[in-house]
Amino acid sequence: MVYVKRDAAGGIVAISKHTDPEFKESLPLDHPEILHFLTNDEVSLLAKSYLNETDVEMIRVLEDLIEILVTKSIIQFTELPETAQEKILKRKQFRALISGLVNTDEKI
Secondary structure (H helix, E strand, C coil): CEEEEECCCCCEEEEECCCECCECEEECCCCHHHHHHHHCCHHHHHHHHHHHHHHHHHHHHHHHHHHHHHHCCCCCHHHCCHHHHHHHHHHHHHHHHHHCCCCCCCCC
8 A cells, every 4th residue: 555645636646655644545556546647658557457457368368278288288287386286276166166057158
């Protein structure tokens, strides 16, 4: 969290790690207004937003890629770091669990 100072129009004009009479409002570092203030560039902010939105889609692509590589014996699942194995297995189990609960044509 950081503390912000705003101008009369409500725009952020300064950021502080500490609160004081001028820096009362706290916001998370990833808040869009903070990112905009730090980058001061709309294009950069939109690019970061797009990347954040597409991260979920890319995670599924990577899961599918890992599944293909394992199925074709190009890599062994056990060659992945243990934490990665656990995360992949948990997501796979959860998708299997909800596949019977969700009524959709969409791939889970």
